[in-house]
Amino acid sequence: MGRVDRWGRPVFAYEVNHRNEGYYVLIETTAEPTVVAELDRMLASQMKCIRHKVIRVPEKVADGPPVRLLPTRRPRRSEARNGA
Numbered sequence: 454m455g456r457v458d459r460w461g462r463p464v465f466a467y468e469v470n471h472r473n474e475g476y477y478v479l480i481e482t483t484a485e486p487t488v489v490a491e492l493d494r495m496l497a498s499q500m501k502c503i504r505h506k507v508i509r510v511p512e513k514v515a516d517g518p519p520v521r522l523l524p525t526r527r528p529r530r531s532e533a534r535n536g537a
Contacts, residue, residue: 455482455483456481457478457479457480458479458481460476461476461477463475463477469503475504480492489507493505493507
């Protein structure tokens with residue numbers, strides 16, 4: 454499949470489907486378009502998948518180092534108070 458990078462469970466910037474947080478996962482793959490289309494279809498049909506996005510990355514970019522699309526998560530208030 455490629456590489457799966459689990460980013461964790463940050464708090465959303467705004468509420469999505471009555472939820473305030475969710476688990477982010479980045480999947481990088483070199484699969485054929487039909488396989489990617491099937492993955493897209495499966496993610497869209499999952500109740501647990503709040504949102505997903507499939508992006509085709511140009512080969513020039515895909516051959517370079519991985520790019521982090523989300524900023525590093527800020528600590529939650531409870532974590533900041535506890536020093537975690």
